[in-house]
Amino acid sequence: MFENSQESKTNLSELGEFGLIDHLTKNFSPKLDSTIKAIGDDAAVLNFENKRTLVSTDLLVEGVHFDLAYMPLKHLGYKAVMVNLSDIYAMNGTATQVTISIAVSNRFPVEALEELYSGIQLAAKIYNVDVIGGDTTSSTSGLMISITALGMAEEDEVVYRDGAKPNDLLVVTGDLGAAYMGLQVLEREKEVFKANPNSQPDLDQYTYLIERQLKPEARKDIPPLLKDLDVKPTSMIDISDGLSSEIIHLCKNSKVGANLFEEKIPLDPAVISVCEEFEIDSTMIALSGGEDYELLFTISQDDYDKIKGNPNLTVIGHMTEESEGMHLVTRANQKLPLIARGWNSMEDKED
Ligand code: ADP
């Protein structure tokens, strides 16, 4: 995982900017009816007919958002697309197109960018989005990738952050904390590898965590699931920064408070055991870890029966009047204020 296995190396200058763009994008052909014109003109042309158009963009910078020491470029391409599609699903929409802009230094051979683009292509295929353009430029330092995702939704299906009401239930998809603990495992292995390049890491027991970090999946399945269940969330957000900060966003935007129940937070057994190994509180990891790319939303209590028992969805709390504030109700039934990061009060807490 950690060695550089690039065998053949073609210098970027051999292709030139336009040659490189052609080379990287030759396999992208548009599939969707909404894509009228993709790569190859001054602008892409789209047609969403009478639907709402959703647009979201993210910038990933080497050394800030990713570390190529343990992030294979193919995974980076895949993840960069996921991060963006997740924002479209968080609006209860369908993701349809992406643009990819990259800044690269010539320390990257063409083959490295092919790897990056193979991850992008895989993500586009699995998630059924067209790559419709981008920009390519050189960088004097690290690699940067900026992706813009476009999507669509019926006017009455779009879900914003500001619609939660007191007494609404707070619901989360999947489980939390695994991506962050995957990163902790990878960083530990990187240090071991630095000290002893011949070490052979045995990461089998961490597979789920590492996958959640290196190959996250955005919740494409949730907007159609909610539609099937006949549930329209009152508010929704994706979990990129950690549960507590996302709850705070929903509360502030919706002008409500919240009670989150510690015992309800969904954790994979692998997260619980790795937290024991690292001697970290698993609740704190779920609250502050980030990069889970799950969806967090609120629903009216009247809709509870429709979601009850669904294995993808867990009710973790409820909204309150704004004046009641935002709290975590611990297993010991203590009420602690919910804060976004560096949550020290957890450390004194007894389980
Ligand atoms: P312009 O001079 O108008 O910026 P470019 O030569 O940069 O055009 O791009 C030519 C075409 O290739 C455009 O359709 C653009 O969107 C697309 N493109 C450029 N760079 C990338 C990239 N890194 N990934 C995908 N498409 C790209």
Ligand code: MG
């Ligand atoms: Mg350009």
